[in-house]
Amino acid sequence: MTPIALTIAGSDSGGGAGIQADLKAMSALGTYGASVITAVTAQNTKAVTAVHGIPLDVIAAQIKAVLVxxxxxxxxxxxxxxxxxxxxxxxxxxxxxxxxxxxxxMIAKSGDALLAQDAVQTLRDVLLPRATVLTPNLPEAARLLGAPEAATPEQMVEQGLALCGLGAGSVLMKGGHGLGEICQDFLISPSGRVAEFKAPRRDTRNTHGTGCTLSSAIAAGLAKGLSLVEATAQAHAYLQGAIAAADTLSIGQGHGPVHHFHQVWPA
Known part of the structure; x- marks a missing residue:
């Protein structure tokens, strides 16, 4: 069987994040990617200049068309x-x-808001309990919990457990917004089991779409039958390679994208 993953997300006209990044990551990891577009953004490496939500009936029709x-x-x-x-x-x-x-x-790399303030509570109540794994960065986790951003690994684990307590099956707390030479991510289960993923923090501004890429890479691994820990480990390694190769691309004047196909066409 061909492994198939579905991404439900917004479109990034600059190609570095959103649906475009999702499909690139899924393809790079050997998974067929289908898509449901929830919003169209006018976006490049510098800013999000417009957002248009897709009509609700069209979103519903896309989901149904794919899943049937x-x-x-x-x-x-x-x-x-x-x-x-x-x-x-x-x-x-x-x-x-x-x-x-x-x-x-919630926030684009440019700093522009992508989630309405009144939607945070809805996301927490309606979809968070549906998640096999939630993948927040530090600001997103803090906003979901109504708490200050985690500043230490211990606080990251505590917030991950708190998000599990809200219903998430597991939580991957991402440390990309943290400090220090080593970036630490923690995969936390409700039982308190923690898997750690570490990588050197790279000095590059070309990190547009890292969150989209990582979550899509995890979905690609799960679609291929990997366990959550295995899929996260594969996705983490893939993203680190994509970040390491990001500066070999010359895309835009702001926060450029990672190199999704670094394993296929290295510079």
């Missing part, structure tokens, strides 16, 4: 701009029994 025909093994959920879109997506995947990777996209 394609044998989807895993779903990744990214940008959901409004409470209404969140409810539509939750209803659309209600009958799906496979793993769901929820990336709580």
């Amino acid at each position: 025909d394609l044998d989807v093994s895993a779903i990744k959920i990214g940008m959901l701009a409004t409470p209404e879109i969140i409810h539509t997506v939750a209803d659309g995947i209600a009958g799906f029994t496979g793993p769901v990777v929820l990336d709580p996209v």
Whole structure:
């Protein structure tokens, strides 16, 4: 069987994040990627200049069209701009029994908001309990919990456990916004089991789309039948390679993308 993963997210016209990054990562890891577009953004490496939410009936129709025909093994959920879109997506995947990777996209790399303030509570209440794994960065985890950002590994684990307590199956606390020469990510289960993933922190501004890429890479691994720990380890290694090769690309004037196909066409 061909492994198939579905991404439900917004479109990035600059190609570095969102649906475009998701499909690139899934393809690079040997998984067929299908897509449901929730919003269209006018976006490049410097800014998000416009956001247009897709009509709710069209989002619902996209989900139905994919799930009634394609044998989807895993779903990744990214940008959901409004409470209404969140409810539509939750209803659309209600009958799906496979793993769901929820990336709580809130802020673009440029600093522009991608999630309405009144949607945070809805995301927490409606979709977080549906997630096999939640993949927040430090600001996103803090916003979901209404708490200060974690500043130490111990606080990251504590916040991961708190998010598990809200219903997430597991939580991958990402340390990309942290400090220090080593970037630490922690995969935390409700039982308190913790898997750590470490990598050197790289001096590059070309990190646009890292969160989208990582969550999609995890979904790709889950679609291929890997365990969550195995899929996360594969995704982490893939993303580190994509970041390491990012500066070999020359894309835009702001925060450029990672190199999704560094294993296929290295510079």
